[in-house]
Amino acid sequence: MNKFEALGLNDELLKAIEEMGFTQPSEIQEKAIPVLLSEMTDLVALAQTGTGKTAAFGFPMIQNIDADSRTTQGLIIAPTRELCLQISKEMEKYAKHYKSINVVAVYGGANITEQAKKIKRGAQIIVATPGRMKDMIRRRLVDISKIEICVLDEADEMLNMGFYEDITDILSHTPNDKSTWLFSATMPREVARIAKDFMNSPQEITVGSKNIGASTVSHEYYVVGARDRYAALKRLSDAHPDIFSVVFCRTKRDTQAVAEKLVADGYNAAALHGDLSQTQRDLVMKSFRTKQIQTLVATDVAARGIDVDDITHVINYQLPDEIETYTHRSGRTGRAGKSGISMVLITKSEMRKIKAVERIIGKKFEAKQIPNGMEICEVQLFHLVNKIKQTEINPEIESYIPAIQEVLGDIDKDELIQKMVSVEFTKFLNYYKKAKNLNIDAAENKGNSASFGDSTRFFINVGEKDGYDWMSLKDLIKDVADLGRDDVFRADCMGSFSFFNVEAENVEKILEAFDGYEMDGRRISVEITKRKEGGGNRRRNDRGGRRNDRRNSGGGGRRDDRGGFRGRRSNDSGSSGGSGRSNDRDRSFGDRKKSSSYGGGNKSDGGFKPRRKRRSDW
Numbered sequence: 001m002n003k004f005e006a007l008g009l010n011d012e013l014l015k016a017i018e019e020m021g022f023t024q025p026s027e028i029q030e031k032a033i034p035v036l037l038s039e040m041t042d043l044v045a046l047a048q049t050g051t052g053k054t055a056a057f058g059f060p061m062i063q064n065i066d067a068d069s070r071t072t073q074g075l076i077i078a079p080t081r082e083l084c085l086q087i088s089k090e091m092e093k094y095a096k097h098y099k100s101i102n103v104v105a106v107y108g109g110a111n112i113t114e115q116a117k118k119i120k121r122g123a124q125i126i127v128a129t130p131g132r133m134k135d136m137i138r139r140r141l142v143d144i145s146k147i148e149i150c151v152l153d154e155a156d157e158m159l160n161m162g163f164y165e166d167i168t169d170i171l172s173h174t175p176n177d178k179s180t181w182l183f184s185a186t187m188p189r190e191v192a193r194i195a196k197d198f199m200n201s202p203q204e205i206t207v208g209s210k211n212i213g214a215s216t217v218s219h220e221y222y223v224v225g226a227r228d229r230y231a232a233l234k235r236l237s238d239a240h241p242d243i244f245s246v247v248f249c250r251t252k253r254d255t256q257a258v259a260e261k262l263v264a265d266g267y268n269a270a271a272l273h274g275d276l277s278q279t280q281r282d283l284v285m286k287s288f289r290t291k292q293i294q295t296l297v298a299t300d301v302a303a304r305g306i307d308v309d310d311i312t313h314v315i316n317y318q319l320p321d322e323i324e325t326y327t328h329r330s331g332r333t334g335r336a337g338k339s340g341i342s343m344v345l346i347t348k349s350e351m352r353k354i355k356a357v358e359r360i361i362g363k364k365f366e367a368k369q370i371p372n373g374m375e376i377c378e379v380q381l382f383h384l385v386n387k388i389k390q391t392e393i394n395p396e397i398e399s400y401i402p403a404i405q406e407v408l409g410d411i412d413k414d415e416l417i418q419k420m421v422s423v424e425f426t427k428f429l430n431y432y433k434k435a436k437n438l439n440i441d442a443a444e445n446k447g448n449s450a451s452f453g454d455s456t457r458f459f460i461n462v463g464e465k466d467g468y469d470w471m472s473l474k475d476l477i478k479d480v481a482d483l484g485r486d487d488v489f490r491a492d493c494m495g496s497f498s499f500f501n502v503e504a505e506n507v508e509k510i511l512e513a514f515d516g517y518e519m520d521g522r523r524i525s526v527e528i529t530k531r532k533e534g535g536g537n538r539r540r541n542d543r544g545g546r547r548n549d550r551r552n553s554g555g556g557g558r559r560d561d562r563g564g565f566r567g568r569r570s571n572d573s574g575s576s577g578g579s580g581r582s583n584d585r586d587r588s589f590g591d592r593k594k595s596s597s598y599g600g601g602n603k604s605d606g607g608f609k610p611r612r613k614r615r616s617d618w
C-alpha cells in the first residue's frame with residue numbers, strides 16, 4: 001500500500017497523485033487528510049504556502065463530493081485572483097479521474113456573467129475571492145446554501161487585506177452544519193476570532209515549516225544606510241547574475257519608484273501593485289513567469305498568491321509593517337523542494353526587528369555584507385567565462401568565420417581570451433572601481449562577524465544549478481578537503497559556480513584535495529581568485545581602500561552606485577554575457593515597459609523622503 005493510500009484516499013485520487021509525481025505525503029497532508037476523511041469536523045491548520053496545503057484540503061474535499069449531483073458542495077475562499085486560479089487548476093488536476101466534477105474559479109477583474117454561466121452549468125466546487133463571491137451572492141448568481149465544506153485559505157492574508165466583513169457575510173449564506181477548514185500561515189487575533197465565532201470545536205493541526213522535499217529558505221540581513229538601499233539592491237542583483245527575485249517594498253509608491261529606477265538602469269524589472277489595472281498585472285505576471293522579468297518589485301498585497309516555483313531570492317527592500325507578513329514574503333522562495341534566500345536590507349536602527357522576525361520564523365538570520373565592487377566584478381567575470389564555456393556554437397556563425405579570422409586570426413589564444421573577457425570585465429570594473437563600501441557596522445553584528453585574517457578566496461565550478469546552497473557547499477568543501485567546522489567561510493553560491501574563503505594555512509589542503517577531483521564523472525575545478533584578503537575585519541573601509549589602491553585607478557569615478565552598469569551594458573547591444581538574458585529580450589521588454597507604465601525612468605537618487613509614522617507591531 002503506498003503512503004497516500006494509507007491515508008484513506010480512493011483510486012481516482014491515487015491515480016491523479018501518481019500522475020502528478022507525488023511520492024510522499026507532506027506533513028500537512030499526513031496530518032489533515034485522515035482526519036478530514038474520517039469525520040465531518042471543523043479544522044484550523046497552521047501551514048505556510050509551499051507545504052502542500054492545497055492537496056491537504058483538496059483531496060478530502062474532492063473525495064467528499066457527490067459527483068452525480070450538480071449542486072455546489074464545496075467552497076474555497078482565497079485572498080487573490082492568482083491564488084484562486086492556482087487552487088482551481090490544482091483541484092482540476094486532482095479531480096481529473098472523476099467524470100463530472102466541475103471546479104469553477106470566481107474572481108474580480110474578469111467577466112462576471114461568464115463566471116455565472118459556468119456556475120449555472122453545475123459547479124460542485126467553487127474557488128472564489130471574497131469580494132467577487134460577495135458580489136455574486138448579492139446578485140443571486142450563485143447558491144451556496146447547500147455547501148458541505150467551506151475552506152478559508154490563507155485566512156491571515158484575507159484578514160490582512162481587510163476581507164473580514166466579506167468573509168462573515170459569505171459565511172452567513174452557508175448552512176450551519178457545514179464543515180469549515182481554515183488554513184493560515186499565522187494565527188493573529190483576527191484569525192483566532194474567525195475560528196471562535198464561526199467554527200465548532202475545530203481540530204488543530206500545525207506543521208513546523210515547509211517540508212516538501214528539501215525545500216529550505218535561508219535568511220540573511222544586510223545593514224546599510226537608509227539612502228543606500230537602492231544601491232545595495234543593485235549590488236545584490238549584480239552579485240547574482242542568475243537572480244530571479246521578488247523585491248518587496250512597503251508602499252505602492254516605493255514599489256513603482258524602485259521598479260522605475262531598475263528599468264532605467266537597464267535591469268529586467270517591473271512593478272506589481274494595486275494601482276495597475278488587471279490587464280497590466282496579468283502582463284507583468286506573464287512576463288515574470290516566462291522569466292522575461294528577472295526582478296519583480298511588489299507590494300505585499302499584490303504579491304500574494306504568486307505561484308512561481310523557482311524564485312531564487314526574496315529581497316525585503318524594507319521590512320514589512322506587520323511582522324507576520326515576513327513569513328509570506330519569504331515563502332515566495334524555497335518552493336517545491338528548491339532552496340531559496342530571503343534577504344533583508346535594514347538600517348542600523350532596525351536591527352531589533354531582526355530579532356523579532358527570528359522569533360516568528362524560529363530561525364536565525366545570517367549577518368551578511370553587501371559585496372564590494374571587486375567582488376561583483378569577479379562574480380560577473382566568472383559568470384561570463386562559464387557562459388562562454390556552456391554556449392553552444394550557433395551554426396549561423398559559420399559563414400562569418402573567415403571574416404572574423406581575418407580580424408582576429410593573428411592573435412594568440414591567451415591574448416584572445418584576455419581580450420574577450422576584458423570586454424565585459426572592464427565595463428564592470430570601470431563602473432565599480434570607485435564604489436563605496438555600503439555596509440554599516442552594526443554593533444549587534446559583531447557576534448556574527450568573522451575575522452577574515454589572511455584568507456584566500458576560491459572559485460569553484462559548482463553552484464545552485466547543481467543543487468548547492470551556501471550551507472551545503474561549505475559541507476562539500478569541508479568533506480573533500482577534510483577541514484573543520486569553521487574553516488570554510490564566506491561561501492557565496494551562484495548559478496553555476498561559487499566562491500568561498502579559507503585561511504592561509506588551509507589553502508594548500510584545498511588545492512591538493514581538489515586536484516583532479518571528480519564528482520559524478522565531472523571534473524570539479526577550484527581556483528584561487530588571485531586576491532588575498534588581509535587586514536582583519538572586512539567590514540571596515542580599509543578593504544575597499546586597499547582594492548582601490550591596488551587598481552590604482554586614480555581620481556574621478558562615481559561616488560556611489562547611481563546610474564547603472566546594466567543600463568550601459570544593455571545599450572551596448574553587441575556585448576553578450578552578464579545577465580544571462582538575451583539582449584533582445586532585455587530590450588524588447590524594457591522598451592515596452594518604458595513606453596507604457598514606466599515613463600521616462602526616474603533618475604533620482606536612492607533615498608526616499610522620510611515616511612509618516614506607521615502603525616507597527618514590531
Ligand code: AMP
Binds near residue numbers: 049
Ligand atoms: P501548496 O503548499 O499547496 O501551494 O503546494 C506547493 C507545491 O507543492 C505545489 O506545486 C504542489 O503541486 C506541490 N505538492 C503538493 N503536495 C506534494 C507532495 N506530496 N509531493 C510533492 N509535491 C507536492
